[in-house]
Amino acid sequence: MIKEVAKDIYTFNVDMPQTALKQLNIFVIKTPERNVIFDTGYNLPETKEQLLAGIAELGLEVGDLDLVITHLHADHSGLAYLFQEAGCRIYAGEVDGEIINRMVSDQYWETISERQAAYTGQMETMDLSVNPGYAFKSNETIDFIPLKIGETFNVGQYQFEVMDLIGHTPGHIGLYEPNYQFIFSADTVLDPISPNITYWGEEYPNILNDYLKTLEHLKPLNLKRMFATHRQLIDRPNRRIDEIISHHHERLQEILDAMSEGMSYTVEDISRQISWRVKFDKWENFPKSQKFFATGETMAHLDYLVHSGHVLCEIINGVYHFQKVEATIQNI
Numbered sequence: 001m002i003k004e005v006a007k008d009i010y011t012f013n014v015d016m017p018q019t020a021l022k023q024l025n026i027f028v029i030k031t032p033e034r035n036v037i038f039d040t041g042y043n044l045p046e047t048k049e050q051l052l053a054g055i056a057e058l059g060l061e062v063g064d065l066d067l068v069i070t071h072l073h074a075d076h077s078g079l080a081y082l083f084q085e086a087g088c089r090i091y092a093g094e095v096d097g098e099i100i101n102r103m104v105s106d107q108y109w110e111t112i113s114e115r116q117a118a119y120t121g122q123m124e125t126m127d128l129s130v131n132p133g134y135a136f137k138s139n140e141t142i143d144f145i146p147l148k149i150g151e152t153f154n155v156g157q158y159q160f161e162v163m164d165l166i167g168h169t170p171g172h173i174g175l176y177e178p179n180y181q182f183i184f185s186a187d188t189v190l191d192p193i194s195p196n197i198t199y200w201g202e203e204y205p206n207i208l209n210d211y212l213k214t215l216e217h218l219k220p221l222n223l224k225r226m227f228a229t230h231r232q233l234i235d236r237p238n239r240r241i242d243e244i245i246s247h248h249h250e251r252l253q254e255i256l257d258a259m260s261e262g263m264s265y266t267v268e269d270i271s272r273q274i275s276w277r278v279k280f281d282k283w284e285n286f287p288k289s290q291k292f293f294a295t296g297e298t299m300a301h302l303d304y305l306v307h308s309g310h311v312l313c314e315i316i317n318g319v320y321h322f323q324k325v326e327a328t329i330q331n332i
Contacts, residue, residue, distance in 0.1 A: 095171025167211025
């Protein structure tokens with residue numbers, strides 16, 4: 001069902017079966033001068049059918065639209081090829097746009113596998129065929145126009161500022177409208193779920209800290225609304241931002257509490273001990289895809305704790321091991 005959420009701005013859902021996220025909120029700005037769609041959904045037949053139906057219900061065709069990809073994840077970029085084939089202008093952030101094109105190759109995913117093996121020490125989590133980011137990605141590269149941080153992106157009456165929202169991905173961007181105090185924030189702030197903050201390797205050290213800084217930078221904007229791409233639109237942004245910051249501080253402390261002094265742990269060891277809001281009561285019952293995301297998030301928090309001096313990291317036989325040296329996060 002199409003909903004108008006602001007003047008000339010419409011949203012509808014597309015289903016993403018076989019995945020934990022289930023749905024994506026698609027946003028379209030429709031004006032006499034220009035039509036823009038934000039993100040695409042997974043490269044799945046059901047998602048494609050609903051995306052095309054929503055566009056048609058707005059009286060548009062794919063070729064009538066410019067596409068903005070807010071970040072690299074396949075649930076946001078998987079159907080970008082439809083717009084490329086229709087000759088549309090496709091926009092993406094400079095960092096994530098390049099990664100989207102690297103994601104087409106198996107070499108990129110082999111690197112992901114090697115990285116995860118290094119921080120978990122467990123090969124059972126390495127089956128990428130069950131990772132929706134791999135299974136439902138676009139199989140074609142895109143010719144994208146880079147959106148540079150700070151530049152203006154005009155659509156009808158709206159004058160958007162391109163914002164750096166690093167954290168959920170290394171090059172996540174948002175489009176902020178200062179006159180109306182709203183932002184297309186994609187996966188940066190979600191409600192009631194929390195965005196997955198994962199480890200992106202040594203090329204992007206301490207990305208959880210970058211994410212927390214992103215949240216703090218959003219608060220002074222006093223946003224009235226955030227157009228989030230999963231679950232509900234956010235009408236009290238600063239309250240939800242504070243809740244997510246608190247969640248991560250609690251998770252950092254939970255990880256420290258799960259570690260005994262003098263003991264060495266892999267990411268897998270710690271992931272088994274901390275709480276996850278999933279329907280599975282035992283780590284052994286987690287699907288492999290859930291283990292992939294859980295260990296990545298644990299690693300991002302451990303990387304933060306290493307940089308803050310609370311945890312030491314040592315590589316033994318190619319596997320990361322961690323040891324607690326500070327018991328609380330009060331001095332963070």
